[in-house]
Amino acid sequence: xxxxxxxxxxxxxxxxxxxxxxxxxxxxxxxxxxxxxxxxxxxxxxxxxxxxxxxxxxxxxxxxxxxxxxxxxxxxxxxxxxxxxxxxxxxxxxxxxxxxxxxxxxxxxxxxxxxxxxxxxxxxxxxxxxxxxx
Amino acid sequence: xxxxxxxxxxxxxxxxxxxxxxxxxxxxxxxxxxxxxxxxxxxxxxxxxxxxxxxxxxxxxxxxxxxxxxxxxxxxxxxxxxxxxxxxxxxxxxxxxxxxxxxxxxx
Amino acid sequence: xxxxxxxxxxxxxxxxxxxxxxxxxxxxxxxxxxxxxxxxxxxxxxxxxxxxxxxxxxxxxxxxxxxxxxxxxxxxxxxxxxxxxxxxxxxxxxxxxx
Numbered sequence: 043x044x045x046x047x048x049x050x051x052x053x054x055x056x057x058x059x060x061x062x063x064x065x066x067x068x069x070x071x072x073x074x075x076x077x078x079x080x081x082x083x084x085x086x087x088x089x090x091x092x093x094x095x096x097x098x099x100x101x102x103x104x105x106x107x108x109x110x111x112x113x114x115x116x117x118x119x120x121x122x123x124x125x126x127x128x129x130x131x132x133x134x135x136x137x138x139x140x141x142x143x144x145x146x147x148x149x150x151x152x153x154x155x156x157x158x159x160x161x162x163x164x165x166x167x168x169x170x171x172x173x174x175x176x
Numbered sequence: 177x178x179x180x181x182x183x184x185x186x187x188x189x190x191x192x193x194x195x196x197x198x199x200x201x202x203x204x205x206x207x208x209x210x211x212x213x214x215x216x217x218x219x220x221x222x223x224x225x226x227x228x229x230x231x232x233x234x235x236x237x238x239x240x241x242x243x244x245x246x247x248x249x250x251x252x253x254x255x256x257x258x259x260x261x262x263x264x265x266x267x268x269x270x271x272x273x274x275x276x277x278x279x280x281x282x283x
Numbered sequence: 284x285x286x287x288x289x290x291x292x293x294x295x296x297x298x299x300x301x302x303x304x305x306x307x308x309x310x311x312x313x314x315x316x317x318x319x320x321x322x323x324x325x326x327x328x329x330x331x332x333x334x335x336x337x338x339x340x341x342x343x344x345x346x347x348x349x350x351x352x353x354x355x356x357x358x359x360x361x362x363x364x365x366x367x368x369x370x371x372x373x374x375x376x377x378x379x380x381x
Contacts, residue, residue: 051378053300061381074236085300103232111231114239125303164304168284173378 046171047078052087054176056106057097062090063105065176070108073115080119080170081112082163087176088126091155093138106138113142118154125160180204190272197225197275205273209264217261217273219248224274234279237267284309285374288317289381292327297380302329312362312370313341321346322354334358342367 050069054061083091097104127133134157143149167173178185181204183196191197206213227235245253258266267279286309292298298320313321321341333339335358343361346352371377
């Protein structure tokens with residue numbers, strides 16, 4: 043099976059709508075096909091990976107923990123829009139410290155998140171075979 | 177609605193309320209599948225429960241296989257070993273015994 | 284690439300997000316409520332600029348259904364469903380900004 047480049051574009055905050063959870067589930071399911079997967083967090087989508095989410099008060103599952111498993115699924119290209127963070131008064135320090143273990147580097151733990159400009163996102167997007175927007 | 181030792185299960189035998197799980201329920205489920213749970217089974221079941229507790233998802237078989245190999249030794253990190261323990265699939269059957277929901281993407 | 288927009292820019296930021304990340308060769312197709320972005324008053328200067336380059340399309344059926352055919356801004360090209368298919372084939376990867 044030839045490898046294709048898949049990008050998941052995440053633009054909605056979690057909990058208010060089902061987009062974020064749906065996207066995460068599709069990503070985890072599609073990971074079985076071992077394609078080249080990248081995730082983009084832009085607009086309110088950046089709130090999906092903000093650290094310290096606690097859903098006790100709203101009776102919903104806190105699915106933010108599952109993003110920590112993405113490294114196990116060999117999903118380690120998480121691009122976050124710098125402009126979207128700035129607009130919301132957020133920085134990379136407000137995000138979950140998501141990491142993966144690099145098989146080719148003696149399983150060294152490395153960060154999965156890269157903060158990039160919208161121009162860089164545009165370039166990455168143009169290199170994809172498939173873009174799915176949520 | 178069916179139950180196992182008083183705990184409600186769905187039409188595929190998965191616990192409806194994850195909090196109902198006990199070791200006795202796992203053993204009863206295994207007995208129903210003609211399996212006697214050994215220490216090797218429990219290593220996997222406990223691993224699945226810990227994984228779910230940490231990430232709120234059941235791992236895909238590929239992820240489970242890799243992690244078991246890392247934690248319990250290379251000779252156990254393969255699907256042959258895991259399917260010998262759980263003939264109906266380490267994901268589906270293992271998660272059922274562990275009291276977890278059916279793994280995401282598992283059909 | 285082909286970018287489709289199906290929400291009004293008065294209601295959602297889909298169009299603006301698309302414009303923030305679009306490259307120099309991609310085209311935009313406005314469909315469903317996205318055709319409201321094609322109306323004169325809704326038109327952003329960047330969308331107008333892309334339109335003058337012939338890179339903005341709108342689905343005729345959705346324009347007509349909403350009764351705004353007389354309001355469509357200059358240089359926006361109208362296409363039917365067959366034209367929609369041609370755009371998909373011609374531009375490869377499609378991004379649907381929902």
